[in-house]
Amino acid sequence: MDKENIAILRQSIIDSLPDIEPGIDFPMGRVYVPPSHIKALQPENTIVEGMRGAGKSFWTATLSSENHRHFIKNTFPNTNIEAVTRVSVGFGTETKDNYPSRPILESLREMTSTESEFSDIWRTVIINQIRSDSLFPKQGGWKEKYQWVRTNPELVEILLRNYDADLSNKKKFHFILFDALDRSALNWYKIRPLAKSLFQIALEFQSYRAIRLKLFVRPDMLDDKEITAFPDASKLLARKVILDWRKVDLYALFFQSMVNAKGKSGKVFRNLLEETIGMECQVTEREGIYTLPNELRKDESMQQKLFERIAGKYMTMPSATAYKRGFPYTWLPNHLMDCNEKVSPRSFCTAIRVAAEEDIPEKWEYPLYFEGIQSGVQTASKMRVIEMKEDYPWVEDVLKPCQVLSVPIEKKEIVDLWQKIGIVDTLRKKEKQKKEQKLLPQNLDEDEEGLLKDLENLGMISRMTKERIQIPDVYRVAFGMGRKGGIPILNDHVAIISMDDIVFANG
Amino acid sequence: MKKKIEFGDVLDKVADLLIKLLPDNILKDETVVVRDIYNRILILLKFDKNRKKEKQQLINDIENALKELGPYYRGESSVLCACDLYESDIWFKNQDILTFRRNDVEIKLLERQITGQDWLRPKTELHTIPRLAFYSFKGGVGRSTTVAAIAFLLAQSGKKVLVFDFDLESPGLASMLLPIENQPKYGIVDWLVEDSVDNVENHLLQDMAASSRLATNMDGNIKVIPAMGAKTDGERIDPCYLAKLSRIYADIPKQDGRIERFSDRLERLVIESEKSEKPDVVLIDCRAGLHDLSAGSIVRIADESFLFIVDTPQSWQGYRLLFSHWQQFPKEADIIRRNLKVVHALIPPKGHREKPFLDESYRLFQEILYDTISSGDTSQDEKIFWFDRNIEEAPHFPIGILWDEFLSEFDYHKFDNSDTQQKIKSNYDSLFKTVTKILEK
Numbered sequence: 025m026d027k028e029n030i031a032i033l034r035q036s037i038i039d040s041l042p043d044i045e046p047g048i049d050f051p052m053g054r055v056y057v058p059p060s061h062i063k064a065l066q067p068e069n070t071i072v073e074g075m076r077g078a079g080k081s082f083w084t085a086t087l088s089s090e091n092h093r094h095f096i097k098n099t100f101p102n103t104n105i106e107a108v109t110r111v112s113v114g115f116g117t118e119t120k121d122n123y124p125s126r127p128i129l130e131s132l133r134e135m136t137s138t139e140s141e142f143s144d145i146w147r148t149v150i151i152n153q154i155r156s157d158s159l160f161p162k163q164g165g166w167k168e169k170y171q172w173v174r175t176n177p178e179l180v181e182i183l184l185r186n187y188d189a190d191l192s193n194k195k196k197f198h199f200i201l202f203d204a205l206d207r208s209a210l211n212w213y214k215i216r217p218l219a220k221s222l223f224q225i226a227l228e229f230q231s232y233r234a235i236r237l238k239l240f241v242r243p244d245m246l247d248d249k250e251i252t253a254f255p256d257a258s259k260l261l262a263r264k265v266i267l268d269w270r271k272v273d274l275y276a277l278f279f280q281s282m283v284n285a286k287g288k289s290g291k292v293f294r295n296l297l298e299e300t301i302g303m304e305c306q307v308t309e310r311e312g313i314y315t316l317p318n319e320l321r322k323d324e325s326m327q328q329k330l331f332e333r334i335a336g337k338y339m340t341m342p343s344a345t346a347y348k349r350g351f352p353y354t355w356l357p358n359h360l361m362d363c364n365e366k367v368s369p370r371s372f373c374t375a376i377r378v379a380a381e382e383d384i385p386e387k388w389e390y391p392l393y394f395e396g397i398q399s400g401v402q403t404a405s406k407m408r409v410i411e412m413k414e415d416y417p418w419v420e421d422v423l424k425p426c427q428v429l430s431v432p433i434e435k436k437e438i439v440d441l442w443q444k445i446g447i448v449d450t451l452r453k454k455e456k457q458k459k460e461q462k463l464l465p466q467n468l469d470e471d472e473e474g475l476l477k478d479l480e481n482l483g484m485i486s487r488m489t490k491e492r493i494q495i496p497d498v499y500r501v502a503f504g505m506g507r508k509g510g511i512p513i514l515n516d517h518v519a520i521i522s523m524d525d526i527v528f529a530n531g
Numbered sequence: 532m533k534k535k536i537e538f539g540d541v542l543d544k545v546a547d548l549l550i551k552l553l554p555d556n557i558l559k560d561e562t563v564v565v566r567d568i569y570n571r572i573l574i575l576l577k578f579d580k581n582r583k584k585e586k587q588q589l590i591n592d593i594e595n596a597l598k599e600l601g602p603y604y605r606g607e608s609s610v611l612c613a614c615d616l617y618e619s620d621i622w623f624k625n626q627d628i629l630t631f632r633r634n635d636v637e638i639k640l641l642e643r644q645i646t647g648q649d650w651l652r653p654k655t656e657l658h659t660i661p662r663l664a665f666y667s668f669k670g671g672v673g674r675s676t677t678v679a680a681i682a683f684l685l686a687q688s689g690k691k692v693l694v695f696d697f698d699l700e701s702p703g704l705a706s707m708l709l710p711i712e713n714q715p716k717y718g719i720v721d722w723l724v725e726d727s728v729d730n731v732e733n734h735l736l737q738d739m740a741a742s743s744r745l746a747t748n749m750d751g752n753i754k755v756i757p758a759m760g761a762k763t764d765g766e767r768i769d770p771c772y773l774a775k776l777s778r779i780y781a782d783i784p785k786q787d788g789r790i791e792r793f794s795d796r797l798e799r800l801v802i803e804s805e806k807s808e809k810p811d812v813v814l815i816d817c818r819a820g821l822h823d824l825s826a827g828s829i830v831r832i833a834d835e836s837f838l839f840i841v842d843t844p845q846s847w848q849g850y851r852l853l854f855s856h857w858q859q860f861p862k863e864a865d866i867i868r869r870n871l872k873v874v875h876a877l878i879p880p881k882g883h884r885e886k887p888f889l890d891e892s893y894r895l896f897q898e899i900l901y902d903t904i905s906s907g908d909t910s911q912d913e914k915i916f917w918f919d920r921n922i923e924e925a926p927h928f929p930i931g932i933l934w935d936e937f938l939s940e941f942d943y944h945k946f947d948n949s950d951t952q953q954k955i956k957s958n959y960d961s962l963f964k965t966v967t968k969i970l971e972k
Binding site: 337344345347348349350351354355358359361365427428429430432486488494496497504505506507508509510511512513 | 632635661834854858861864865868869890893894897898899900901902903904905906915916917919920921922923924968969971
């Protein structure tokens with residue numbers, strides 16, 4: 025590749041992958057719907073599971089935008105969302121007046137003594153989204169509305185049924201989206217009954233045809249028996265859809281963003297793509313947005329071929345033993361994975377963007393250099409750790425003291441350490457004093473074993489056997505733990521010819 | 532009662548007493564511990580001759596301390612100085628000296644063994660043609676079939692392939708690639724025997740490699756060097772095979788006074804065959820188990836060794852045994868571990884344990900052959916040999932081969948139909964991809 029195109033593509037990577045929040049301004053060219061997400065958007069699926077960064081809030085925001093729905097309908101026909109004419113948010117990350125905020129929810133809960141009545145809170149939220157000429161105090165405050173729902177169960181039902189029948193005659197759908205339920209209260213004791221009642225409502229609403237609830241939830245919530253154990257819950261949960269990002273999906277997202285880069289740079293990448301994978305599968309264009317050929321969305325070797333044009337073949341200078349250092353295409357996602365083998369698109373895009381910001385050597389013929397990719401991965405990993413600490417501050421309390429340990433860690437080692445410093449008590453005190461604004465470990469009830477369970481659910485540790493704990497490098501390095509290997513580090517590695525240094529004489 | 536001293540305790544005990552008695556610099560640079568073929572210990576010291584008195588005192592102290600070794604004590608004169616030795620360089624500059632580690636102290640060790648040394652003698656010479664070894668701890672895991680299949684696929688992709696059957700004690704690979712009437716006159720065993728009396732001529736090398744007809748219509752070709760040569764008449768079985776086999780493992784003294792070890796000779800065989808055949812790639816079917824033949828192939832000759840592992844306790848235990856041996860000699864292990872790659876062999880068609888296999892393989896490498904880093908050290912040094920579990924290019928990350936009824940009873944004649952070829956292609960796809968990447972330069 026010539027110098028000019030290298031420079032154009034490097035700039036294009038930086039410009040195409042900025043870290044921006046979803047919303048009505050989110051560029052269409054960057055919206056990519058992986059196959060598992062197509063199902064999540066379809067009207068018939070209610071429960072959508074996704075880890076942090078998988079796209080729960082992204083889809084909540086994007087589905088709410090009519091322009092984006094129009095784009096998705098055109099570009100990803102299998103989503104079947106052409107009949108979705110209205111989308112409302114029933115709970116989410118933004119503070120808006122179409123749903124009650126956490127403090128308001130708190131005050132509504134105080135109006136009732138029984139948790140079973142919490143479902144009326146969610147009914148109120150739903151009714152509030154429905155335009156109709158009923159007695160529902162549309163203009164009133166949330167307390168008033170809630171009170172009305174509680175005292176008029178029959179009217180509520182008639183209202184919902186009429187609305188549903190009306191819409192469904194027109195063959196239309198109204199989505200009501202729920203996201204970020206872990207922000208619906210300050211601690212798990214309070215979140216659980218609220219979430220449970222929402223799940224129950226979701227089950228109830230499966231009998232409606234046009235009003236469609238969609239709950240975007242984290243896996244830990246679905247694993248929580250106190251939330252999902254109720255009669256017939258399996259009817260709801262058996263059909264859950266997972267927002268997954270496979271390796272091919274991450275690269276498809278990257279390529280999709282690149283073919284849609286503004287101006288000349290998009291053209292340069294589209295030419296590169298055509299040159300690499302041939303004429304038979306081409307980028308298509310509609311309303312100014314380019315779409316990847318189907319094959320390039322799912323064929324790993326085709327993707328790898330294209331990515332080699334961007335990042336070179338190996339994670340080192342070419343030589344006879346270069347393959348032992350790995351290949352950029354697989355190296356990148358593999359080094360970003362957590363214990364659940366998940367990579368968030370944000371981490372992935374950050375790593376590539378940072379890689380493009382790093383210098384390349386004079387004679388390097390690709391836009392990305394392997395050292396740049398390495399530092400990109402380090403930056404993305406650090407950001408991931410910060411994200412985790414933000415979401416789960418207790419993680420730091422629990423793992424920081426472990427810096428004296430080495431992985432793999434025997435369960436007994438870590439439990440003894442936690443007991444010695446009394447971490448479980450410290451966390452419980454925090455909970456009692458309500459000092460902590462963020463959530464504490466969900467399974468704190470089960471003491472140290474509960475902490476392990478929570479860390480495992482977050483993908484920060486894995487259990488090889490029940491007694492042995494693995495921690496991936498991302499988190500091991502962040503918390504300063506050692507590694508227990510079989511060979512001590514040798515000071516004089518250089519004294520011996522290592523295979524990595526042997527270059528085949530003719531090679 | 533005091534614990535009885537056993538084989539496994541001896542080196543640690545010797546190390547401890549030397550650390551106690553000898554100054555650091557003498558222990559590091561001027562001491563060699565020898566373990567003779569009867570397992571007993573001899574200490575060699577290369578002293579400065581001037582300080583006779585102190586020297587004698589030290590020798591006596593060590594001599595006395597060595598008595599604690601009980602049955603592993605050689606008796607008087609267990610400590611010798613350079614001046615006591617006829618030709619001290621034979622000992623102090625011996626090619627077989629290893630480094631033994633005890634509590635961060637390095638001690639030179641010379642193991643006098645009948646066999647088994649080749650497991651710790653990694654290759655140091657440069658060569659041009661990639662050599663791939665296929666090894667399994669136990670037999671019957673589809674290793675030879677895999678070698679044949681990979682040779683076939685490589686030839687199909689235009690490569691010139693040279694295949695060695697190093698499974699001398701149960702030869703068989705040749706019959707998968709060559710019909711019986713096509714097998715060459717000589718085999719590896721013939722070369723080893725004739726070479727020991729300097730009787731190898733060019734025609735022997737040429738008559739040792741036969742072309743497989745499987746590659747007739749391909750861009751590449753397959754040359755096979757079998758273990759056994761086929762006589763031209765009768766059953767085509769060499770009646771002297773066993774007699775030859777039992778004589779090939781001895782070390783051969785060379786004219787320049789050097790001793791040529793078995794693995795050196797194997798390596799020379801490979802080099803000379805490479806010179807005469809000029810292949811693009813060399814495939815070696817290794818003998819199973821802890822035999823010198825396998826040691827030579829994995830450690831001495833190959834650039835990459837595929838370790839076939841089936842998911843059974845015996846198999847894991849076997850590799851643990853082998854790796855632990857390397858582990859005791861970190862310098863050698865550091866070279867060897869870089870050339871290993873796990874193959875998950877005989878994967879049952881349904882319900883196999885993919886993740887538990889990865890976990891187990893990770894555990895094996897991590898605990899024995901990957902580096903240790905103390906806690907608190909957050910440096911991410913490139914040189915450190917350590918991988919996370921899910922890193923594909925790491926030695927522990929397995930390449931899978933499915934068990935296939937059809938391919939498990941394999942012979943030359945089955946190759947010749949398109950169904951088989953299709954099957955081979957799909958079943959060995961991931962291994963073939965890895966091999967292809969190794970050959971890409």
